[in-house]
Amino acid sequence: MTTVQPIAWSEAGVRILDQTRLPGEEVYLDLETVDAVAEAIASLRVRGAPLIGIAAAMGLAAAARDRAARGTLPPDWIAEAADLLEGTRPTAVDLRWALDRMRRTGADGCATGLPAEEVARALHDEAQLIWDIEIGMCRSIGEHGAPLIEPGSTVLTHCNTGVLATGALGTALAAVYVAHEEGRGIDVVATETRPLNQGARLTAWELGRAGIACRVIVDGAAASLMAAGEIDLVITGADRIAANGDSANKIGTYALAVLARAHGIPFFIAAPRSTFDLALASGAAIPIEQRSPDELPTAPHVQVYNPAFDVTPAELIDGIITDAGVLRPPLEEAIGEYGGRKVESP
Amino acid sequence: MTTVQPIAWSEAGVRILDQTRLPGEEVYLDLETVDAVAEAIASLRVRGAPLIGIAAAMGLAAAARDRAARGTLPPDWIAEAADLLEGTRPTAVDLRWALDRMRRTGADGCATGLPAEEVARALHDEAQLIWDIEIGMCRSIGEHGAPLIEPGSTVLTHCNTGVLATGALGTALAAVYVAHEEGRGIDVVATETRPLNQGARLTAWELGRAGIACRVIVDGAAASLMAAGEIDLVITGADRIAANGDSANKIGTYALAVLARAHGIPFFIAAPRSTFDLALASGAAIPIEQRSPDELPTAPHVQVYNPAFDVTPAELIDGIITDAGVLRPPLEEAIGEYGGRKVESP
Numbered sequence: 001m002t003t004v005q006p007i008a009w010s011e012a013g014v015r016i017l018d019q020t021r022l023p024g025e026e027v028y029l030d031l032e033t034v035d036a037v038a039e040a041i042a043s044l045r046v047r048g049a050p051l052i053g054i055a056a057a058m059g060l061a062a063a064a065r066d067r068a069a070r071g072t073l074p075p076d077w078i079a080e081a082a083d084l085l086e087g088t089r090p091t092a093v094d095l096r097w098a099l100d101r102m103r104r105t106g107a108d109g110c111a112t113g114l115p116a117e118e119v120a121r122a123l124h125d126e127a128q129l130i131w132d133i134e135i136g137m138c139r140s141i142g143e144h145g146a147p148l149i150e151p152g153s154t155v156l157t158h159c160n161t162g163v164l165a166t167g168a169l170g171t172a173l174a175a176v177y178v179a180h181e182e183g184r185g186i187d188v189v190a191t192e193t194r195p196l197n198q199g200a201r202l203t204a205w206e207l208g209r210a211g212i213a214c215r216v217i218v219d220g221a222a223a224s225l226m227a228a229g230e231i232d233l234v235i236t237g238a239d240r241i242a243a244n245g246d247s248a249n250k251i252g253t254y255a256l257a258v259l260a261r262a263h264g265i266p267f268f269i270a271a272p273r274s275t276f277d278l279a280l281a282s283g284a285a286i287p288i289e290q291r292s293p294d295e296l297p298t299a300p301h302v303q304v305y306n307p308a309f310d311v312t313p314a315e316l317i318d319g320i321i322t323d324a325g326v327l328r329p330p331l332e333e334a335i336g337e338y339g340g341r342k343v344e345s346p
Numbered sequence: 347m348t349t350v351q352p353i354a355w356s357e358a359g360v361r362i363l364d365q366t367r368l369p370g371e372e373v374y375l376d377l378e379t380v381d382a383v384a385e386a387i388a389s390l391r392v393r394g395a396p397l398i399g400i401a402a403a404m405g406l407a408a409a410a411r412d413r414a415a416r417g418t419l420p421p422d423w424i425a426e427a428a429d430l431l432e433g434t435r436p437t438a439v440d441l442r443w444a445l446d447r448m449r450r451t452g453a454d455g456c457a458t459g460l461p462a463e464e465v466a467r468a469l470h471d472e473a474q475l476i477w478d479i480e481i482g483m484c485r486s487i488g489e490h491g492a493p494l495i496e497p498g499s500t501v502l503t504h505c506n507t508g509v510l511a512t513g514a515l516g517t518a519l520a521a522v523y524v525a526h527e528e529g530r531g532i533d534v535v536a537t538e539t540r541p542l543n544q545g546a547r548l549t550a551w552e553l554g555r556a557g558i559a560c561r562v563i564v565d566g567a568a569a570s571l572m573a574a575g576e577i578d579l580v581i582t583g584a585d586r587i588a589a590n591g592d593s594a595n596k597i598g599t600y601a602l603a604v605l606a607r608a609h610g611i612p613f614f615i616a617a618p619r620s621t622f623d624l625a626l627a628s629g630a631a632i633p634i635e636q637r638s639p640d641e642l643p644t645a646p647h648v649q650v651y652n653p654a655f656d657v658t659p660a661e662l663i664d665g666i667i668t669d670a671g672v673l674r675p676p677l678e679e680a681i682g683e684y685g686g687r688k689v690e691s692p
Contacts, residue, residue, distance in 0.1 A: 022645070023644060023645030023646075023648070024645075189651070191566075192540060192541075192642060192644075193566075194538060194540060194564040194565065194566060195538075195564050197643065200642055200643060200644040200648075201643070201644065201645070204644050204645055204648040205644075205645045205648065208645065208647060208648060213649070214648065214649065215649045215650065215651045216642055216644050216648055216649070216650045216651070217650075217651050217652070218540040218541050218565070218597060218598070218642065218652070219540065219564070219565045219566040219598075220537075220539075220540060220565040220566075220597050220598025220599075220601055220656075221597050221598070221651065221652075221653060221656070222601065223598075223600045223601035223604055223656065224597070224600050224601075224653065224656035224657070225651075227600065227656075251564060251566050251567050251570065252564070252565075252566025252567070252569075253566075254569045254570050254573065255566055255568065255569035255570075255601065255605060258569055258604070258605055258608050259601060259604055259605070262604050262608060296538055296546055296562055296564065297543065297546060297547070298369060298538075298543075298546040298547065298550050298551075298562050299368070299369030299370075299547070299550055299551040299554065300369075301554060302369070302546075302550040302551070302554060302560065302562055303559070303560065303561045303562070304561065304562045304563075305535070305561045305562070305563050305567065305571075306563070306564070306567075307567060307570065310566075310567070310569065310570035310573075311570070
């Protein structure tokens with residue numbers, strides 16, 4: 001199976017797939033400065049929380065190598081570069097996690113008096129490690145999730161949770177990719193995912209590149225496909241999971257969970273354990289970002305209510321597929337046991 | 347309450363609101379020939395099954411008056427004009443019904459040897475009658491539906507079922523308009539209605555023009571608003587209702603019905619009795635139109651599944667608001683009693 005490569009090291013920097021041009025055009029950009037990487041993140045050329053963190057770390061490392069080759073690599077330069085990159089998407093947890101690791105690596109190298117080239121090498125290795133952690137975590141999610149997908153199944157998914165979001169196999173899509181690798185003969189139904197169409201634009205495109213059959217539907221059509229017996233299970237990602245298992249994810253996920261239950265179809269969430277926020281007792285405590293009305297084309301002066309996420313209560317979730325295994329109801333207990341462990345990955 | 351006027355008689359023809367320009371621009375076009383009216387219908391400048399029928403009849407009448415003023419109004423001219431108009435949207439039942447009435451009126455007038463101007467006058471009166479029937483039917487639906495809407499309620503609706511679709515108060519929106527007229531202090535949540543966005547483009551616009559508060563949401567956000575207790579009832583239209591009450595309507599309606607039931611929210615269908623198709627025992631017999639994949643923007647070669655309608659089973663419907671009253675479960679019995687009567691209107 002060949003998946004698309006949304007990020008790679010290039011000769012003098014990092015090479016990214018410009019996701020704003022998808023699915024119409026497949027354009028790769030070589031980014032050689034911190035400013036260029038910051039621009040790519042801010043303008044959503046690189047998107048998906050994990051991939052943003054990886055891109056920022058790799059971009060910082062590549063620019064540091066260039067800086068070191070021209071003489072010095074002062075600790076202030078590293079700190080300022082990290083601040084600039086972190087400011088592009090202030091709410092992205094993975095971005096902060098990745099840049100904190102890069103700051104620490106840079107500061108440690110400088111403090112111990114390593115030559116500039118050695119510090120740059122350490123930053124490169126750290127960025128690669130951040131990427132490798134993501135790759136390993138996604139692979140684990142995929143391997144735990146794939147056995148849930150019976151041969152010949154049709155999987156319904158929402159939004160984009162795959163290679164384009166993570167620079168690795170993804171979360172919900174990791175299970176799909178591994179099931180496909182294992183020759184289970186599955187296919188996918190991708191919801192369009194309004195208002196930003198990540199399903200229609202990104203999921204369908206990356207599955208097509210991997211040779212996995214995929215049909216796109218409008219979000220409102222999921223119910224009639226379920227009623228027709230055409231959906232065997234639903235797997236979505238999650239942005240934040242409370243201690244009791246209530247899960248926040250892209251708007252429209254909760255509807256799919258209610259509909260799946262009404263039609264007797266299993267509903268799974270796939271997410272790394274780092275998605276658990278044990279400080280939150282339940283989904284009621286998860287803040288829901290309200291996004292710009294401009295994302296919906298309507299008349300001027302029309303009021304638009306545009307929440308980015310909704311919360312699916314734990315009782316509608318048949319399991320949470322994590323990098324440490326599938327957590328089954330009662331989710332509160334399962335999360336307490338697995339999610340409570342100290343996790344090194346973001 | 348002032349609603350928008352999507353159609354009107356003009357000096358030398360009919361004046362239509364060009365709905366393809368909404369909601370950005372409010373452009374009215376004076377159409378003075380059968381060809382111009384046919385073009386407006388075919389290109390969706392005029393849309394909504396009832397409004398198409400009214401526009402075709404009025405356009406034919408206006409062109410006939412012009413033809414008569416220039417000398418003769420042969421029966422063949424009337425028949426050919428009706429055929430041309432009917433060919434614009436071959437599956438629209440209201441269009442065929444309206445044009446059959448116009449054909450009969452024209453043929454009767456010619457057969458009894460009336461002067462051309464008298465035939466043209468009869469055609470004008472018939473077109474006005476077709477419009478008046480629609481106005482009366484929508485008003486009846488509105489008056490039967492409004493009492494279902496408690497003061498201060500928030501009504502969720504789907505697609506566009508109002509003035510822009512009918513040239514009158516509409517079906518689901520008729521209940522909203524009458525409740526607003528009665529000062530019930532209601533507001534509306536309109537789903538965007540993918541893939542063609544009739545809710546965001548048309549419903550929000552026409553409610554705004556009538557001074558009714560309306561918020562637009564993506565289709566996938568309806569569930570979380572229901573869970574938050576922000577929706578008091580759901581009313582949608584219907585395209586076809588089987589003898590047992592199963593109702594076909596715009597894709598996404600069935601999901602709203604399942605979600606409403608899961609949240610304990612009443613779900614109503616509003617439609618004239620002419621929507622009943624008593625030849626169909628159940629919704630399983632209702633043919634579902636598959637529409638072009640081009641309605642969903644996605645990558646080339648991506649498969650798109652784009653059904654225009656879905657079927658809501660009778661057991662999820664708390665009532666069907668018709669021009670003859672609200673039919674309550676068991677719907678099969680209620681439809682047998684009311685829907686079985688001979689109905690003069692389309």
